[in-house]
Amino acid sequence: MLQIQVIRDKKDEIINALKKRNIDANSLLNDILSLDEKRRATQTRLDATLAESNTLSKEIGMLFKSGNAQEANALKEKTGSLKEDSKRLGDELNVVAEELQNLLYQIPNIPHESVPAGSTDADNEEIFEEGEIPTLSTDALPHWELAKKYDIIDFELGVKIAGAGFPVYKGKGARLQRALISYFLDKNAEAGYTEMQVPHVVNEASGLGTGQLPDKEGQMYHIGGDDLYLIPTAEVPVTNLFRDEIINEKDFPICYTAYTPCFRREAGSYGAHVRGLNRLHQFDKVEIVRVEHPKNSYKALDGMVEHVKNILRELKLPYRILRLCGGDLGFTSALTFDFEVFSTAQDRWLEISSVSNFEAYQSNRLKLRFKDENGKSQLAHTLNGSSLALPRVLAGILENYQTEDGIEIPKVLVPYCGFNKID
Structure with missing residues (x-):
C-alpha cells in the first residue's frame, strides 16, 4: 500500500509511473486525497472537542472543590453535549478512515524505473x-x-x-x-x-x-x-x-x-x-x-x-x-x-x-x-x-x-x- 504522504507529495509522479501498468490513476488519487483532507479535518475537530471536554472536566472538578456546585452542574450539561459531539465525530472518522483504506488498497505498487512498458x-x-x-x-x-x-x-x-x-x-x-x-x-x-x-x-x-x-x-x-x-x-x-x-x-x-x-x-x-x-x-x-x-x-x-x-x-x-x-x-x-x-x-x-x-x-x-x-x-x-x-x-x-x-x-x-x- 502506498503511503498517503507519498501520494500527497508525488501525485503526478505516481500517475506517470502507473501508466506503465496501463492504469490512469488520476481520478482515484484525487478521491484519496479528498478523503484524506476530510479525515484530517474530522480528526482536528474531534481533537478540539476532546480537548475542550477535558478542560471543562478539570474546571468542573475545581468548582465542586470550591463549593460552586451550581456553576459546576451547569458546565456538566455542556460536557454532556461535547461527549455526544465526540462520539459522532469519532464515528464519522471511522467511516472516512475505512473508505480511505479501501481506496488505498486499490492502488498497486509503483513500478521500478527499470520495468518496461507493456500490456501482456x-x-x-x-x-x-x-x-x-x-x-x-x-x-x-x-x-x-x-x-x-x-x-x-x-x-x-x-x-x-x-x-x-x-x-x-x-x-x-x-x-x-x-x-x-x-x-x-x-x-x-x-x-x-x-x-x-x-x-x-x-x-x-x-x-x-x-x-x-x-x-x-x-x-x-x-x-x-x-x-x-x-x-x-x-x-x-x-x-x-x-x-x-x-x-x-x-x-x-x-x-x-x-x-x-x-x-x-x-x-x-x-x-x-x-x-x-x-x-x-x-x-x-x-x-x-x-x-x-x-x-x-x-x-x-x-x-x-x-x-x-x-x-x-x-x-x-x-x-x-x-x-x-x-x-x-x-x-x-x-x-x-x-x-x-x-x-x-x-x-x-x-x-x-x-x-x-x-x-x-x-x-x-x-x-x-x-x-x-x-x-x-x-x-x-x-x-x-x-x-x-x-x-x-x-x-x-x-x-x-x-x-x-x-x-x-x-x-x-x-x-x-x-x-x-x-x-
Whole structure:
C-alpha cells in the first residue's frame, strides 16, 4: 500500500509511473486525497472537542472543590453535549478512515524505473538465457504421458479424491518430489536462509498484509466457518511473522525459507497449455523471503536471482530470465524477474519462479518498521522468490531427461532420492 504522504507529495509522479501498468490513476488519487483532507479535518475537530471536554472536566472538578456546585452542574450539561459531539465525530472518522483504506488498497505498487512498458506477457523483456536444450527423439512424450507410462503421477485418481488440479504422486514420483523439496531447502540454508515451518492457513489480516486480499481475482480458497484462507504461497505466513513489528536495524538482512503446499483456485480457461502439472490447484513450493534495509533491497534482489540461477545450473535445466513489463507485473511488486525452464517435449517455456522486490508496499500494510540510526521509525523493504516451485521443475526434469529406456535423474538429486533412473 502506498503511503498517503507519498501520494500527497508525488501525485503526478505516481500517475506517470502507473501508466506503465496501463492504469490512469488520476481520478482515484484525487478521491484519496479528498478523503484524506476530510479525515484530517474530522480528526482536528474531534481533537478540539476532546480537548475542550477535558478542560471543562478539570474546571468542573475545581468548582465542586470550591463549593460552586451550581456553576459546576451547569458546565456538566455542556460536557454532556461535547461527549455526544465526540462520539459522532469519532464515528464519522471511522467511516472516512475505512473508505480511505479501501481506496488505498486499490492502488498497486509503483513500478521500478527499470520495468518496461507493456500490456501482456508478450511484452516482457528477456534478459538472460542459459543451458543447452536437449535434442529428444521424435517420439518424446510430454510429462503427463510420461507420468502415466511410468506410473509416477495419477491425475485421474486426484480427480476422484478432490477434483481436477490435485494430482496424486506415486512411488518414485513421490520420492522425487520429496527429494526436490529437501534439495531446495538445503540449498537455501547453505545460502544463509533460516528454515521455518509455518501454518498453511492465514487469517484476513495476514492476507491484507501481503496484498492477497482484497482478492480481486478470486484466487484464494476461503474456509468460511473459520474465516481463514488456504495459503497461495509461503510468502504470506512467513512475511506476516513481522506484521506490527519494529525490528532492529542491526538484524538486517532477515532471510527465511519455507516449504509449504500452495493452494490456488486458478480461475480461467483450460486447455492443452495447462495440462498435467502446468496448472494445479494444489502444488508444493519452497520459498525464500527477505526483510531488508531500503538501501540494500535491490542488491539483495540481484543476490536472489543469482541464487536461483545456481540451483538451475546444478539441475542442468535450460532456463531464461524475464523482466516483467508493467502490464504483467504483480499488484504488490515494484520489480519482478520470472524464471522459465524450457520444456523440450512441449516445445515451450514454463514459468518456475518469480523473484520480486516489493519495496515498502507490503511493509506499509504490515506496519513493518525499523529504527534508523537517528531513532526514527522507517518502513523496511520486503522481497520474496520461488526457490523453487515444484510442478514445472518436475515437468522439466521428466521431459528433458527422458531417454528411450527411462528418465534419468539429475546427478545432484540422486543422493536425495536414492535412485538414478525412473524406468
